[in-house]
Amino acid sequence: MDITNLKFLFYGYSAAWFIITAFVLLLVSRGRRIDRELARLRALVENKERS
Amino acid sequence: MREKATYLLGALGALVMISNLHTIFVGLPDDALQGMIFRIIFIHVPADLVADLFFTIALVTSVLFLARKNFIYDSITVACIEVATMLILVNLVTGSIWGRNQWGVWWTWDLRLTTQLMKFVLYMSYLVVRPAIAEPTQKATMSAIIAIFAYADVPLVWMAIRLPNVRTNHPSPVLGNGKMAAVYNAPFGMGMLALLLIGSALVLLRLHQETSQREIDSLRRELHAA
Amino acid sequence: MTHGFRTAYAIARKDLRTELRTKESLNAAASFAVVILVLFSFAFPLERDEFYAISGGLLWLVYSFAGALIVNRGFARELPNDCLDVLIASRAPGWAIFLGKAVAAFLLLLIVEFICLPVFGLFYNIRWTDSFGSLVLVIVLATWGITVVGTAFSAVTVNVRVRELMLPVLLYPMIIPLLIGAMEATTVLLSGEAMAGDNLYSLQLLVVFDVIYTALALYLIDYVLVV
Numbered sequence: 415m416d417i418t419n420l421k422f423l424f425y426g427y428s429a430a431w432f433i434i435t436a437f438v439l440l441l442v443s444r445g446r447r448i449d450r451e452l453a454r455l456r457a458l459v460e461n462k463e464r465s
Numbered sequence: 466m467r468e469k470a471t472y473l474l475g476a477l478g479a480l481v482m483i484s485n486l487h488t489i490f491v492g493l494p495d496d497a498l499q500g501m502i503f504r505i506i507f508i509h510v511p512a513d514l515v516a517d518l519f520f521t522i523a524l525v526t527s528v529l530f531l532a533r534k535n536f537i538y539d540s541i542t543v544a545c546i547e548v549a550t551m552l553i554l555v556n557l558v559t560g561s562i563w564g565r566n567q568w569g570v571w572w573t574w575d576l577r578l579t580t581q582l583m584k585f586v587l588y589m590s591y592l593v594v595r596p597a598i599a600e601p602t603q604k605a606t607m608s609a610i611i612a613i614f615a616y617a618d619v620p621l622v623w624m625a626i627r628l629p630n631v632r633t634n635h636p637s638p639v640l641g642n643g644k645m646a647a648v649y650n651a652p653f654g655m656g657m658l659a660l661l662l663i664g665s666a667l668v669l670l671r672l673h674q675e676t677s678q679r680e681i682d683s684l685r686r687e688l689h690a691a
Numbered sequence: 692m693t694h695g696f697r698t699a700y701a702i703a704r705k706d707l708r709t710e711l712r713t714k715e716s717l718n719a720a721a722s723f724a725v726v727i728l729v730l731f732s733f734a735f736p737l738e739r740d741e742f743y744a745i746s747g748g749l750l751w752l753v754y755s756f757a758g759a760l761i762v763n764r765g766f767a768r769e770l771p772n773d774c775l776d777v778l779i780a781s782r783a784p785g786w787a788i789f790l791g792k793a794v795a796a797f798l799l800l801l802i803v804e805f806i807c808l809p810v811f812g813l814f815y816n817i818r819w820t821d822s823f824g825s826l827v828l829v830i831v832l833a834t835w836g837i838t839v840v841g842t843a844f845s846a847v848t849v850n851v852r853v854r855e856l857m858l859p860v861l862l863y864p865m866i867i868p869l870l871i872g873a874m875e876a877t878t879v880l881l882s883g884e885a886m887a888g889d890n891l892y893s894l895q896l897l898v899v900f901d902v903i904y905t906a907l908a909l910y911l912i913d914y915v916l917v918v
Contacts, residue, residue: 419501422566426505429558437551441670448677455684531914586864594861597852607847610911618865621900625868628875
């Protein structure tokens with residue numbers, strides 16, 4: 415009984431942390447994509463202003 | 466400056482969470498009836514409470530956006546709703562695992578679980594419809610209205626599921642609120658604090674992304690104008 | 692105020708007249724509802740007595756599918772020829788436009804529902820003529836809830852991509868409490884019990900839902916109907 419409980423407790427916490435980590439990774443990858451796009455656009459605008 | 470705040474919050478949250486985990490697993494006695502699985506409450510319930518807090522903040526900022534038309538309120542709304550929806554998912558999954566261990570079923574249509582599922586579905590519809598609106602001002606206005614409608618629905622769902630003949634076949638699992646021994650209060654409070662810190666860090670991160678996205682949109686318009 | 696109500700009446704009349712002349716969405720919704728009724732009879736091969744337990748649930752599933760079809764047309768009807776922009780830019784108050792469209796959708800959905808009710812009774816051998824007054828009350832209250840939320844979301848999604856998909860995605864979760872109350876009340880009535888005591892709770896739920904969402908929709912529609 416006790417070992418089953420421990421197993422489920424482990425599954426429970428693992429699932430919770432998996433979801434939170436997946437969300438953080440999703441957010442970070444989206445953030446990188448946005449930063450890249452922003453840098454690209456800023457460079458384009460600078461080029462346009464110079465010419 | 467904001468990035469430093471985000472990292473600080475995240476790090477603090479992680480530290481509190483780790484110290485809390487130590488307390489939970491090493492410092493506490495077993496619950497008499499449920500054994501070890503009871504310790505899942507320290508992430509199951511705080512996830513729900515922090516999510517509810519964020520949903521309420523999202524409601525307030527939605528109303529503020531409609532009143533003041535400042536886009537920062539819209540950014541806070543979507544950030545809070547995204548993080549809160551993720552936390553509700555954590556709540557649902559941990560609740561389901563707890564239920565499987567305690568009562569042998571992965572799911573039961575009792576009051577709490579069904580309300581949580583409804584919250585998840587309602588705010589997922591917000592998150593699904595929002596990207597489909599192209600124009601930024603319309604996106605923000607319509608999202609605010611959907612968020613207000615969704616928040617008003619949650620107490621109605623609670624009221625509806627308490628109807629006499631609905632869902633009476635299943636036993637109603639008592640998930641331990643208000644019946645905890647005093648020794649559990651400290652880890653519970655720390656669990657809440659940890660999730661609050663981590664959640665706030667994530668909201669700030671998402672907020673920063675929304676501001677960047679808005680700058681991207683305005684730069685694009687500037688490039689296409691000339 | 693009277694100007695607003697007169698506008699609402701004019702818009703409701705216009706919508707109803709357009710719809711009753713072409714009968715586009717009316718025919719579509721009614722046929723769809725009947726087809727779903729037939730489908731459900733294959734899905735649930737129950738005895739007649741067992742069927743009474745799920746009668747309310749079935750009926751309101753059918754009604755909500757038909758309702759989504761009807762409210763979808765609500766504001767989308769005004770998109771061609773910039774009619775929506777003209778309506779919004781006119782002197783008509785936002786709440787009047789909304790009220791007119793909601794009432795028109797309400798009446799159209801009621802027509803579809805009362806066409807489906809005898810068909811439902813026929814296919815499933817359900818007697819719905821006892822306590823007909825209470826049944827009408829439940830149908831009217833719940834239909835108003837569906838149309839008020841549906842018309843509000845029709846306005847919200849009028850300029851959204853894939854509107855026909857987004858409207859149901861928004862509508863169905865929102866009206867779940869209403870549907871629960873309506874299903875419960877209808878099952879109780881069709882099973883022959885009286886609408887009293889504990890059973891009044893579902894009627895209360897319907898009224899509370901209607902009041903809250905009518906107030907919210909009327910108040911917030913001005914933010915949606917912007918040019």
